Amino acid sequence: MATDSWALAVDKQESTTDSFGSLVIRSPPRGGGDAAPRKAKSTTKQVENDTKVEGEEKEDKAAQSLLNKMIHTSLVNTTNQVEVLQRDPNSPLYSVKTFEELRLKDELLRGVYDMGFNRPSKIQENALPMMLAEPPQNLIAQSQSGTGKTAAFALAMLSHVDPANKWTQCLCIAPTYELALQTGKVIEQMGKFYPEVKLAYAIRGNKLDRGTKLQEQIVIGTPGTVLDWCSKLKIIDPKKISIFVLDEADVMIATQGHQDQSIRIQRMLPNECQMLLFSATFEDSVWKFAERVVPDPNIIKLKREEETLDTIKQYYVLCNDKDEKFTALCNIYGAITIAQAMIFCHTRRTAGWLSAELTKEGHVVALLSGEMTVEQRAAIIERFREGKEKVLVTTNVCSRGIDVEQVSVVINFDLPMDKDGNADNETYLHRIGRTGRFGKRGLAVNMIDSKHSMNILNQIEEHFNKKINKLDTDDLDEIEKISN
Numbered sequence: 001m002a003t004d005s006w007a008l009a010v011d012k013q014e015s016t017t018d019s020f021g022s023l024v025i026r027s028p029p030r031g032g033g034d035a036a037p038r039k040a041k042s043t044t045k046q047v048e049n050d051t052k053v054e055g056e057e058k059e060d061k062a063a064q065s066l067l068n069k070m071i072h073t074s075l076v077n078t079t080n081q082v083e084v085l086q087r088d089p090n091s092p093l094y095s096v097k098t099f100e101e102l103r104l105k106d107e108l109l110r111g112v113y114d115m116g117f118n119r120p121s122k123i124q125e126n127a128l129p130m131m132l133a134e135p136p137q138n139l140i141a142q143s144q145s146g147t148g149k150t151a152a153f154a155l156a157m158l159s160h161v162d163p164a165n166k167w168t169q170c171l172c173i174a175p176t177y178e179l180a181l182q183t184g185k186v187i188e189q190m191g192k193f194y195p196e197v198k199l200a201y202a203i204r205g206n207k208l209d210r211g212t213k214l215q216e217q218i219v220i221g222t223p224g225t226v227l228d229w230c231s232k233l234k235i236i237d238p239k240k241i242s243i244f245v246l247d248e249a250d251v252m253i254a255t256q257g258h259q260d261q262s263i264r265i266q267r268m269l270p271n272e273c274q275m276l277l278f279s280a281t282f283e284d285s286v287w288k289f290a291e292r293v294v295p296d297p298n299i300i301k302l303k304r305e306e307e308t309l310d311t312i313k314q315y316y317v318l319c320n321d322k323d324e325k326f327t328a329l330c331n332i333y334g335a336i337t338i339a340q341a342m343i344f345c346h347t348r349r350t351a352g353w354l355s356a357e358l359t360k361e362g363h364v365v366a367l368l369s370g371e372m373t374v375e376q377r378a379a380i381i382e383r384f385r386e387g388k389e390k391v392l393v394t395t396n397v398c399s400r401g402i403d404v405e406q407v408s409v410v411i412n413f414d415l416p417m418d419k420d421g422n423a424d425n426e427t428y429l430h431r432i433g434r435t436g437r438f439g440k441r442g443l444a445v446n447m448i449d450s451k452h453s454m455n456i457l458n459q460i461e462e463h464f465n466k467k468i469n470k471l472d473t474d475d476l477d478e479i480e481k482i483s484n
């Protein structure tokens with residue numbers, strides 16, 4: 001019996017091994033071919049300390065948000081019900097199933113249909129009547145990216161403006177230049193048949209002279225420039241604003257200084273101005289900020305669809321180093337047919353190395369890495385979704401938020417961990433979990449190459465109260481078993 005703590009942990013795992021149930025992988029196992037399992041090329045036995053490694057990806061919420069916007073080219077459907085908390089519980093609660101019910105101007109209805117929207121999304125069903133109500137109502141709305149928030153407030157702003165008035169009436173702030181541009185595009189597209197309404201961008205580089213009186217009815221920008229235009233340069237008269245939208249509140253507060261600037265802008269607006277705030281997530285800090293920006297709000301929340309590990313077969317493979325991990329991966333590929341797989345690495349460096357090695361082996365690999373621009377990343381994800389590449393190697397930070405529903409095999413080349421080196425259970429669930437709606441079966445393989453990664457695996461097992469079985473990748477028969 002082992003005495004070393006890592007070995008003990010392995011013993012513990014093995015002693016509780018159950019027999020595997022059946023697993024459906026999308027394509028049938030490949031017969032023959034690369035049949036013999038390989039041995040690792042390298043003899044390096046040095047265990048990589050993967051807690052603090054050079055090239056570690058930094059989380060950039062704004063870039064992630066922009067990426068999500070770019071890859072969500074259609075609605076993310078959810079079957080979850082919207083939760084509505086009304087400021088006045090006695091007032092009737094309206095929801096709409098069609099855009100006609102909103103009595104929009106013809107120009108806007110045309111714009112909506114021209115964008116291919118047939119009916120309001122889940123969040124729009126409730127949010128739109130509230131935003132278009134008279135007298136105006138304040139709203140805090142939370143739902144994941146791709147559920148139709150931007151389209152909803154774009155429509156609300158366009159409906160409210162009076163094109164005859166040549167001054168700014170709607171103000172929308174977004175955390176970055178790029179996010180502001182993306183939202184602006186939606187407003188422009190939706191207002192395509194309503195050319196009397198004009199839009200201006202209050203973003204860096206857009207220099208206007210002090211005292212210029214802006215004629216555009218809608219202004220979208222970042223907090224710093226908007227604040228300058230409202231106070232220092234007096235380009236916008238904040239007292240004439242009737243709708244204020246704060247988008248991406250969770251990203252906003254993650255950016256130094258934006259929270260204060262947003263609150264300063266909000267304080268300049270008239271009391272009767274309608275305040276709308278949107279966020280994809282709602283941790284306490286966002287909530288506190290939201291309550292400061294939006295007085296007496298109605299609240300709409302749409303929960304994310306819950307992911308579960310119930311339909312996933314989970315395994316771990318013991319290795320000594322990354323070369324052995326690579327060998328194990330090749331053995332898995334040699335034994336079963338994998339339609340599409342996502343492989344997660346902790347660092348950019350490992351991801352780059354792995355994708356090069358896999359390419360040498362003849363795999364068609366896509367690599368998603370932090371040094372790429374958001375546009376490049378969006379294009380890679382799109383190609384992978386279309387099936388142009390069969391393997392996507394990525395770091396965690398890069399791939400957060402990507403839906404992996406179509407992918408049946410997930411390899412954690414490195415296990416997900418937080419800043420302190422503990423198991424990142426949420427990320428684990430998001431990488432390999434499936435929503436009940438899709439319910440497809442999947443396979444997840446975790447590569448373990450150190451005491452530390454074994455520890456993380458144990459924490460994950462404990463957290464989900466789910467056993468992760470050991471897989472011997474030197475035994476072809478055993479690997480084949482996992483696919484049937």
Ligand SMILES: Nc1ncnc2c1ncn2[C@@H]1O[C@H](COP(=O)(O)OP(=O)(O)OP(=O)(O)O)[C@@H](O)[C@H]1O
Nearest residue numbers: 069073074075117119121145146147148149150151
């Ligand atoms: N009612 C609708 N019917 C069909 N498609 C819609 C509808 N509303 C929005 N969409 C489309 O769904 C996608 C996501 O919408 P939208 O950008 O408004 O979501 P979001 O919640 O604001 O997400 P994000 O913050 O990432 O932009 C977009 O491609 C948008 O054009």
